[in-house]
Amino acid sequence: MTTSPASSPPPTMSPNGLLYVYAECGPNVTEEKFHDWYDNEHAPARLTVPGFLSATRYKSNDFKVPTWLATYDLTSTKILSTPEYAKLRETASQNERDIIGSLLGLGRGIYELIDSMHASGYEVKQGSPVASGKFVYAVHMQVVGTTSDEPREIAEQAFLQWYSKTRVPLLSKVPGWMRSRIFRLVDFTEMGGGARTHKGQNALVNSQLDKPPMKFLALHEWDREGADVTASHEFKATMVNDDEVPWQVALGLKEGEGAPLAEMEDRRFSLYKAFEH
Numbered sequence: 001m002t003t004s005p006a007s008s009p010p011p012t013m014s015p016n017g018l019l020y021v022y023a024e025c026g027p028n029v030t031e032e033k034f035h036d037w038y039d040n041e042h043a044p045a046r047l048t049v050p051g052f053l054s055a056t057r058y059k060s061n062d063f064k065v066p067t068w069l070a071t072y073d074l075t076s077t078k079i080l081s082t083p084e085y086a087k088l089r090e091t092a093s094q095n096e097r098d099i100i101g102s103l104l105g106l107g108r109g110i111y112e113l114i115d116s117m118h119a120s121g122y123e124v125k126q127g128s129p130v131a132s133g134k135f136v137y138a139v140h141m142q143v144v145g146t147t148s149d150e151p152r153e154i155a156e157q158a159f160l161q162w163y164s165k166t167r168v169p170l171l172s173k174v175p176g177w178m179r180s181r182i183f184r185l186v187d188f189t190e191m192g193g194g195a196r197t198h199k200g201q202n203a204l205v206n207s208q209l210d211k212p213p214m215k216f217l218a219l220h221e222w223d224r225e226g227a228d229v230t231a232s233h234e235f236k237a238t239m240v241n242d243d244e245v246p247w248q249v250a251l252g253l254k255e256g257e258g259a260p261l262a263e264m265e266d267r268r269f270s271l272y273k274a275f276e277h
Contacts, residue, residue: 015053015073018111019046019080020217022066022208025270026104037099038070043275045088046072051079053277056132059268061226065207066105069138069269071219077112078188105209106191111183111217115164120170132274133221134176135229135257137171138267144212147262155260163218167238174234176224186211214265226270242277 019059025034043055053073060067073083079085100106141163166185168180222229229235 002241015075016113016242017074017077017079018109018113018181018217018219019070019072019074020109020111020183021070021072022105022107022109022163023068023070023103024066024105024209024245025068026102028102028104029099032102034068034099034190037095039273041093041096046085047275049079049082049084049088051075052277054132055275057169057272057274058136059272060267061270062266062268064267065108066209069136069158069267075105077110080110099155100191105207107188107193107209107213109188109213109217110186110193112186114160114184115179115182116179117164117172119177119183122178132158132269132271134224135222135226137220137229138269139218139220139224139264140208140267141216141218141262141264143260145263147261148162159214159260159262164240168220170219170238171235172226174222174238175230178221178223178224180218184217185213185217189193189245208267214263220276226268230268 008018017063023034023038027032029073045056046052053075055070055072058069058071058123060069063232141159143152143155143159164182171180172176
């Protein structure tokens with residue numbers, strides 16, 4: 001597999017939307033119970049809805065919380081407004097309602113795809129584990145200001161262009177790179193959190209479930225284990241201000257233009273389970 005990034009319009013049935021779900025069990029839900037519910041009830045039910053192309057679960061390997069991540073590729077974010085999807089909530093079992101209400105945290109982000117790059121020869125095989133990287137590097141991003149009087153939208157365009165033209169090519173040089181996708185947040189809902197009034201309520205402080213979500217999300221995938229990816233010289237060379245979380249980035253644009261100030265916060269996950277469609 002070569003690692004020359006290629007960007008092209010996605011085919012008709014390729015994922016244009018993403019359902020991105022963080023979860024933390026907390027003291028009231030054992031991991032055994034959580035996995036049994038998610039693997040045998042929650043995720044399989046969503047794959048019965050037309051427009052859901054894949055379901056994949058990951059576990060953090062960066063010692064941060066939330067620990068668990070699930071991603072669902074969608075043909076469109078409109079799928080989440082269909083009667084078929086609404087029926088899942090209406091007919092949810094008491095077991096599902098109890099678990100969601102008892103989790104320390106459960107946050108659901110809906111994203112639309114705005115850019116996609118992949119390694120030459122890489123093909124998305126819908127619903128197959130092959131479509132899921134063994135290691136995912138997730139970067140939450142947003143523009144927080146600008147040094148000029150330009151509208152925020154102009155600064156965001158400049159930032160996204162910088163990220164696509166500068167950051168992604170660097171990451172694509174890391175051995176085993178499969179693809180990089182950039183998304184825009186459409187909606188975010190915090191669904192769990194019932195256990196926060198109990199012991200361990202501070203576990204999510206300063207996590208993705210303890211503050212407003214950032215507007216953009218970049219997902220980078222590799223077909224190698226996380227330890228192999230992050231230990232490579234190529235990956236280490238991509239780290240900018242790695243000791244600062246969230247990162248603060250000032251972009252130098254053309255003379256006379258303002259430089260948007262952005263923050264980025266990364267998460268790292270290893271593949272836990274890819275569901276057959």
